[in-house]
Amino acid sequence: MKPLILITNDDGFAAKGLRLLDETAMEFGDVVVMAPEGNASGKSHSLTTSRPLRVREIKRTEGLCVYACDGTPVDCVKLATEYFCPKRPDLVLSGINHGSNSSINVLYSGTMGAVIEATALGIDAIGFSLLNHSPNADFTACVPYVRHLIGRVLEQGLPAEISLNVNIPNLPADQLRGIRICHEAKAQWLDSFEQRIDPQGRPYWWLTGKFACSDPPETSDEWALAHGYVSVVPIHPDFTHYPAIEQLQGLSAMQ
């Protein structure tokens, strides 16, 4: 039986990056797309709890169903898995995101929220991002990497509780140097808000900021991306820092 691949993103069902992902995925199996109606960037792992969700069927052809949902990327993964997929998906894909999700951007990313949710549900998952924010970004050079990783993960599976965060430099195909398996680089967003004054003289704050990552090690995703490599970071949904459990035993003694 053909594998079933569920696809979502955080740029919305109509995004160019998603279209390329569903075309490539259809080489491997049947595809269900459920993606947000519009832009859900920065939605991280958020859920919609204060109102119910609505779903629109956008397209239904041989091997491909596309739905738009008015929830978050995580809502899409949960709802599609439970109600819209004809069987449990063999693989969840998210993206291809218009813009980087390297380093600590995983924290904020709706693309990666969907991937981590799939892993929490016990389904193998891969998030793809191209380092180009433009709605018209050219995703052509991503195809061989996307195809390779989908094929390998379908064939061999991922270790339990591990998903992949894949970032692709914005370079022509002949300048991409291959894949490196990495860890997240340590980084920070600085000056994250800009204060402005409205026409009534009242202040408001816009999110902005500069990504700061100084001298990332060769083992990190930022180094790989800066040197023309596709970065693949294995991530997992358990935030426990295990070595610190022993280190913090003293905290449990109350006077």
Add this chain to the structure above:
Amino acid sequence: MKPLILITNDDGFAAKGLRLLDETAMEFGDVVVMAPEGNASGKSHSLTTSRPLRVREIKRTEGLCVYACDGTPVDCVKLATEYFCPKRPDLVLSGINHGSNSSINVLYSGTMGAVIEATALGIDAIGFSLLNHSPNADFTACVPYVRHLIGRVLEQGLPAEISLNVNIPNLPADQLRGIRICHEAKAQWLDSFEQRIDPQGRPYWWLTGKFACSDPPETSDEWALAHGYVSVVPIHPDFTHYPAIEQLQGLSAMQ
């Protein structure tokens, strides 16, 4: 000089659990509260990117300023640190949440999103949650634990990049058995949506679900909480699964 403590939550600035936290924190230093205007549960690490933020000053007394912000808990931490705190906070507290944030609930929690953001900014942080969802929950039994942990963390600091996820059983003070340093229990949310039909005959889906955690080990937070202990889980903002980097090296070889 007195320490500066920044407080937020995901239940909104008017929540009862936050009031208890700011009263206890004021025993240790000056307090700035910046919390969402209303309920922001399930907001995880999400950021507000599509519109600017507004802030209302709610209260200003000796040693305490309270602001309400129309953004997420993560927005509150970023914006307060950058624009509303008179100096860089020595400690960020989040909560006390009305309801559990144990196990994989960290993924979805706005309370813990704020804590992880503080850690990403390099500030020690603790998230507190009581296992009682009621807006009128009785937080009295939490006080000695909250006081102990704030005091110890201000005194000794936390290891780099580590924050604490503290959950407190909903029990009378004399039935709480102390603190255990734990890891997250593995768990899942099952049957996460309920389908209903509106008066026009169209379907909609409400988020719901059952928390399923079977036979958690004695080292986990779910075991601790079920046995009357306050659970303290050290968490960190780097989602990389380091052992898997070696394990997945084979993925980088493309045919």
